[in-house]
Amino acid sequence: MTTVIRKYVGMGCRRAEDPRLLQGRGQYVDDLRLPNMVHVAFVRSLHAHARITVPDHSQTRAVPGVIAMVTARDLQGVKPLRADESDLPEYRVTEWPPLARHKVRFVGEAVAAVAATDPAVAEDAADQFPIGYEPLPPVLTIAEAAQPDAPRVHDEWPNNVLMRATGSGGDVAAAFRRAAITFTETFTSEGVTGVPIEPRGCLAALDPGTGVLCLWTSHQVPHILRTLLAEHLGHPEHLLRVVAPDLGGGFGIKSHLYPEELVVASLALQLQRPVKWTQSRREDFLSNVYCRDSRVTLEMAASSDGVVLGMRARSVTNSGAYSILPFGAAHEATGAARQIPGPYRIRDYEYEAVAVVSNKPPRGAYRGVAMVTTTFCMERMLDLLATRLGLDPVEVRRRNLIGDDELPFVNALGVSFEATSFRRSLEEGVRAIGYDAFRARQKAARGTGPLIGLGIACYAEFTAPSATALRARGVRSVPGFDAATIRVSPTGTIQVFTSVTTMGQGLPTALAQLVADECGVRMEDVLVQCGDSSLAPYGSGSWGSRGAVAGGGVVLRAARQIRDKVLAIAAHRLExxxxxxxxxxxxxxxxxxxxxxxxxxxxxxxxxxxxxRLLPEGMEPGLEATACYDPPSVTVSNGTHLAVVEIDPDTGVFGLRRYLVVHDCGTIINPLLVEGQIHGGCAQGAGQVLGEAARYDPAGQLLTGSLLDYPIPRATDLPPQFEIVHLETPAPTTHAGIKGMGEGGTIGAVAAVANAVADALRSAGADGVRSVPVLPEHVLTALGQGPR
Structure with missing residues (x-):
């Protein structure tokens, strides 16, 4: 066998893209300028639920600099955003018009668009656009949506239920009959969103010579977006090009088809000139997708020694006004129920998953999606079980985590775990945090000042879903596979064109490390290009922690084709x-x-x-390879998070004092990139406990529409450092044993921080934390229920 000496995989190579970005030479959508370009501003609904009266915008058209004004009547050829059908017995399809036609269903929904030669002129004209409304009662919460007499978000529906699904495995009834203890708890979380440093935006331009419409957009899935644009615009797909330039963060919220992209593209076709839209921060909060607005009720049956015997779950997700493409409402709703067992040995489990519509923006993908909620719920349940039985939370987890000696393990829903380190990650975390010493310190400090608590969260991170896994969750508009083309020039330099996209996570660097090692060249010989639907072969893009698994797997496949041909030529040449x-x-x-x-x-x-020199006889000329890769049905990473908090009992304010992560993502391509992803993910997860939440008044007006009111965490809210312990358990079913890891930081953080606050309260004899965020008033209320 040929010896290929690898030297880059496993090294903390600095990101190749950093010098360009740090020197201000990046190119984001808002940096793009084209001749004769016009700017678009959107007229957005002022009401959460209202009928639209026919507008008269003849006077606004006369404003100097205004080129066009469009409403739904002007977009007759553009189809509404219609979510995928499903074979679930109870499932309804929503249709989201690019511009609201007869009715608005959330504050911020686009009603009209104004194109002008200057962005300020467009915004002023949009502010003056005369839209009339007949307000209707809004439906905002899960509880409101479930009422039999609740107003209908969609008039033709009998109720506000978007979908309902059930599933089970094992004998749940028998598990509850033989249990020594059973209890029920309900957990809630409020909607959160990604708040990328670069809001969304797009620029569309038509090439009149070729008929190709190019859309530059801050987006994570260029190929899928191209297909959806073709379907909704009626423009031939081979005459569409989607380019995602530098992205200032994505976090899943930029993986959807939004109305603005359809309107901008349609205007470019109508006006025959470039059309640009840049989202404001206010629009970011009003019109981007949110996630994790949910209520989960869990029933647990356990033995007297803390072994979980069975569980029942009912998850209700607030999906907002519409089911959004390409993932649809079922993606979060079914995930919220199916992923609750997580890393635990639960053989008897049943669930009901429900999604309801409301007069809020659509709910979609955001880092970790439902896994964040399910981990929070399950980890709280285990702590509450430990309290009821008088056991230590660590010991309860030890008795329930799937062990190495049980692998491969198939849980109650048929999910297979083949190479994980659930128990090992817990033990490493307990050792590194100094668990016993902390408990002794906590006991000694009781009643003497600030309350301290330590929270633990063990999790399974389901990454890089394949086509099979996506279809099982009702997602049909995402292919599941990814692709790459590698071209080697006559001088030996290498270009990689891949369907996965980069959004700040360092993916081009990681892929260059893989290709350089596989081909036996230096990293500086490799250029990785992402985000252009015309350069890269078709694929699914970046979301769901799939960049390294699917993107890395497919470049390895293509690189091995290159290497094999190079070696064949070398063998012939060297005899x-x-x-x-x-x-x-x-x-x-x-x-x-x-x-x-x-x-x-x-x-x-x-x-x-x-x-x-000629090639060996029968060998075709050229040095280029294209490969496609549909990863295994599910690739499971895992980890354990441990958080230490300190609560001021007089104010209810708490701070993070220490944070430790034990993480296992299989083969680590670049530890520097992995740690950066964990840092960012932990910060986002902590933010959901510290205060991030979309808040609305009774009329459906957003109260958290700026960074003054939606408190993403500041540096002072986070611990001085995130301590990280790396484990490597290579996946047996992926190329190079790679697993995904982009969401693990967020998945574990919410549960760990919430459990830490609950632990601190418990040390004061108080009970609490069944919802996030946990605000100071919640802490004070909990402390008021028990001795201080």
Whole structure:
């Protein structure tokens, strides 16, 4: 076998894109300028629920600089955003018009659009646009939506239920009959959103010569977006190009089709000139998707020694006004119920998952999606079980986590765990945090000042879902596979075009490390290009922690094709067998005879017929490979988070004093990138406990429409450092044993911080924390229920 000496995978290489970005040479959508470009501003609904009266905008059209004003009547050829059908017995399809036609269903829904030569002129004209409304009673909460006499968000529906699904495995009734203890708890979380540093935006321009419409957009899934644009605009897909330039964060919220992209593209076709829209921060809060607005009721049956015997779950998700493409409402709703067992040995489990509509913006993907909620609920249940039985929370987890000796393990719903380190990650975390010493310190400090608490969260991170997994959850508009093309120039440099996108996570660097090692070249020889639907082959893009699994897997496949051809040429040239060759640092030589060698560049020139040397007989010229890769049904990463908090009992304010993460994402390509992802994910997760939440008044007006009111965490809200322990349990079913890891920081953080607050309250004899965020008033209320 050929010896390929790898030196980059596992190294903390600095991100190749950083110098360009740090020097201000990045190119985001708002940096793009085209001749004769016009700017769009949207007229947005002032009401959560209202009928629209026919507007008269003739006077607004006369404003100097205004080029066009459009309402729903002007977009007759543009189809509404219609979510996928489903074979669930109770499932309803919503239709979201690009511009509201007869009725508005949330504050901020686009009603009209104004195109002008200057963005300020467009915004002023939009502010003056005369839209009339007949207000209707809004439906805002899960409880309101469930009322039999609640106003209907969609008039033709018999109620506000969007979907309902059930599932089970094992004998749940028998598990409850033999249990020594059973109890029920309900947990709630409020809607949160990604708040990327770069809001959304897009620029559309038509090439009149070719008929190609190009859309530059801050987006995570260019190929899927191209297909959806073709379907909704009626424009041939081969005459559409979608380009995602530099993204200032995505977090899942930029993986959807939004009305603004359809309107901007349609205006570019109508006006025959470039059309641009840049989202304001206010619009970011009003019109982007939110996630995790849910209520989960869990019933647990356990033995007297703390072993969970069975569970029942009922999850209700607030899906907002519409089911959004390409994932649809079922993505979060079914995930919220199916993922509750997590890393635990639960063989008897049943669930009901419900999604309801409301007069709020649509709910969609945001980092970790339902896994954040399910981990919070399950980890709180285990702490509450420990309290009821007088056991230590760590010991309860030890007795229920799936062990290495039980692998492969198939849970009650048929999910298979093949290579995980659930117990090991817990033990590493307990050791590194100094668990016993903390408990002794907590006991000694009781009644003497600030309350301290330690929270634990163990989790399974389901990453990189395949086509099979997506179909099982009702997602039909996402293919599941990804693709890459690798081209080697005659001088030996390499270009990689991949369907996965980069949004600040360092993906081009990680992929370059894989390709450089596989081909035996240096990293600086490799250029990775993402985000262009015309350069890269078709694929699913970046979301669901799939960049390294699907993107890395597919570039490895393509790189191995390149390597195999290069080695075949080298073997012919050096008069050796392929098995006798060694490949390293741009050079291939014969094992035991290093003087018999040839450079990678020389072989690339020969492959591209740029030398006098001919190729082996029967070999085609060129050095290019394209590969597709649909990853395994599910790839499971795992970890344990431990958080230490300190509460001021007089104010209810708490702070994070220490945070430790034990994380296992299989083969680590670049530890520097992994740690950066964990840091950011933990910060976002902590923010959901510290105060992030979309708040509305009774009329459905958003009260948290700016960064003054929606408190993303500041540096002072976070611990001085995030301590990280890396474990590596390679996945047996993926290329190079890679697992996803982009969401693990968020998945574990909400539960760990919430459990830490609850632990601190418990040390004061108080009970609490069944919802997030946990605000100071919640802490004070809990303390008032028990002795101080």
């Amino acid at each position: 050796a067998t392929v098995a006798d060759l060694v490949c390293e640092d741009r050079r291939i030589w014969v094992r035991g005879a290093p003087f018999r060698s040839v450079t990678f560049g020389e072989l690339a020139a020969q492959a591209n017929m740029m030398t006098t």
